[in-house]
Amino acid sequence: MSGQTNGGGTHRPRSVAVVGPYGSGKSTVFEALMAAAGAPIRRSDPRSRRMGTEVRLGHCHFLGDSWSILDCPGSVEFAFEQSAALGAVDVAIVVCEPQPAKAILVGPLLRQLDARKIPHLIFVNKIETLEGRVQDTLEALQGFSQVPLALRQVPIRENGHVTGYVDVVSERAYRYRKGQPSEVISLPAEVKAREQEVRGVLLEKLADHNDVLLEKLIEDVAPTSAEIYGQLRADLASDAVVEVLLGAAETDNGIQRLWKTLRHDAPQPEETAARLGIGAGAEPVLQVFKSVYAGHTGKLSFARLLRGTVKDGQSLGGQRLGGIYRYPGAEPVKVAQAEAGDVVALGRLDGIATGTTIGAAALPFPVPAAPVYALAIATGDRNDDVKLSGALQRAMEEDLSLSVSQDANLGQTVLHGQGEMHLSAAVERLGKGAGVKVTTLPPKVAYRETIRKAVHQNGRLKRQTGGHGQFADVKIDIAPRARGEGFLFVDKIVGGVVPRNFIPAVGEAAEEATRKGPLGNPVVDVSVTLVDGSFHAVDSSDMAFKTATGMAMREGLALAEPILLEPVDRVVVVVPSDFTPRAQRLLTGRRGQILGFAEAPDAPGWDEMEALVPQAELHDFIIELRSQTMGLGTYRRRFDHLAESRAASGRG
Ligand SMILES: Nc1nc2c(ncn2[C@@H]2O[C@H](COP(=O)(O)OP(=O)(O)O)[C@@H](O)[C@H]2O)c(=O)[nH]1
Ligand SMILES: [Mg+2]
Secondary structure, three states, X not given: OOOOOOOOOOOOOEEEEEEOOOOOOHHHHHHXXXXXXXXXXXXXXXXXXXXXOOOEEEEEEEOOEEEEEEEOOOOHHHHHHHHHHHOOOOEEEEEEOOOHHHHHHHHHHHHHHHHHOOOEEEEEOOHHHOOOOHHHHHHHHHOOOOOOEEEOEEEEEEOOEEEEEEEOOOOEEEEEEOOEEEEEEOOOHHHHHHHHHHHHHHHHHHHOOOHHHHHHHHOOOOOOHHHHHHHXXXXXXXXXXXXXXXXXXXXXXXXXXXXXXXXXXXXXXXXXXXXXXXXXXXXXXXXXXXXEEOHHHOEEEEEEEEEOEEEOXXXXXXXXXXXXXXXXXXXXXXXXXXXXXXXXXXXOOOOOOOOOEEOOOOOOOOOOOOOOEEEEEEEOOHHHHHHHHHHHHHHHHHOOOOEEEEEOOOOEEEEEXXXXXXXXXXXXXXXXXXXXXXXXXXXXXXOEEEEOOOEEEEEEEEEOOOOOOEEEEEEEEEEEOOXXXXXXXXXXXXXXXXXXXXXHHHHHHHHHHOOOOOOOOOEOOEEEEEEEEEOOOOOOOHHHHHHHHHHXXXXXXXXXXXXXXXXXXXXXXXXXXXXXXXXXXXXXXXXOEEEEEEEOOOOOOEEEEEEEEEHHHOOOHHHHHHHHOOOOOEEEEEEEEEEEOOOOOOOO
16 A cells, blocks of 8 residues: 555546446536536536447546546446446446436446456435435445445435435535535434444444454444544455445535545555556556547547656657647647556557557456447448448447448448447447448348258250350259258269369359359258269360359259248347346247246346347347346347248248
């Protein structure tokens, strides 16, 4: 530990992420924190607040300390943006709403914070909407946190509304004032008992990691404030206790308390560096957690500096740094240098990918979740195709949770990501940044076809044009093979009725003919056996045998009872167990065959359900799954097998 404690503005620059479910008030908290620190930030109109799709960085000073604040998107579709940002901070503020039923929405985030050992506290926002007891909120939240939660404040109510709080460490009471710091009031008699109770619980939790405190509690000796504050700080840093604060960001209530807690309790950057395994040294160490192509400034790499100092123009990771930017307001401001603890945007670090660590062994970086939604994209104008491929490349550099696949067979380019909003934001950026207008469509499913019946087919080419003609004659058996066995060509020619040298051409043509069968799809799992044929000493050629074979294949496949095969995926759906029956219904409603379900191994209270589901049913599966599971359900998939489709022919 740094030995530095609270005191006059002498802390190192620190960094905090504001995280939590969509709509809990993160952006409002961000703006309230910035405004309380005197940053020239415009408070956005609550009605015009848009869903965040990207991390927003702000810089400010609070009581002389420098802070970087990262307002993270809360939507599960932009979860990677949030996970990446969490690696760049000393502490996270988890913003949530007071309704106990909404606590579940914070579950995945708390699990991630605990797993990554990222120090965090909880800010229960919109506290004026609390109707029940704050204890119920706390208990509901505790159900989703491995680490014990400790309430730091007790609400004061007047006429049933929360109008202030008692801080159970300082034992001071405050009344909220709109848009201003709360005023100190005398502790109302009716909350005294409750305050004592909550304080007792807090002290007990702190005593779990502090023998001096424990002894004092046992002997009924009042601990000093310094002891309590010191242990709170230590427990936050080691993710041993999570403080729970209350407030209403929209009216700035609880924001000063939040600031002071951050100032006092947030770990110093060198503690964070130590947590990440970075030793002392002079060489700068930084990690890029976000990359943006920002028009005139070119590429900007958002990075956390964990050690050392970085100066504009210096060489970093083999590149010459072209600009260091901070965000005191909405617009970036160029600065000459950044120091350990800062989060800044770095210009022109071309070739340095998101997630890269410079100056030390690679720090851990989150892996994006597998895609759950896809859209085929196309340019209106073929001339834009080259621009599109460049734009897609940049889009994937900017957003690691976005991927692109090409399917030559279906003639489509497919964008893969986390949902409708995620992909529409990506498409919008393609339009804005690269000037490429693209249209989107549900991706086509890669149907296949095969045959049910074996046929014997003759193919004969005999043409006389001018000089020498063309002649070839083949007799082939086309037969179905077992599913998954693929294509097979067999040569059964005896006595040279088709000369050796033409036989490879027959095999190639037979295989080529399977690229598009009578139903319009690639043909799989058939064997073609060349059993007989004839040739002409002058007029036969590879070309002629290919043509004859192609004719035989076309006619033969059509007569062999072609059937459509549809791809079926093995799907694993992951939902909180309360939603398991719903997810089951959803799967069976989509022709899913449920194979079984079990408790999720790494998420207590969640179930994993395995099923076989036709790909054609999965396009918008995530949308319905989320709408049925408070946005919490997710799934992963991989191709399993091809199955005979009930649809008689053709693709839909
Ligand atoms: N009642 C109430 N509403 C709030 C408070 N803070 C934010 N909101 C509202 O909650 C909604 C979501 O806020 P926003 O900050 O955009 O949430 P985010 O998605 O977490 O960034 C907006 O309509 C805000 O006006 C609060 O303290 N009380
Ligand atoms: Mg927001």
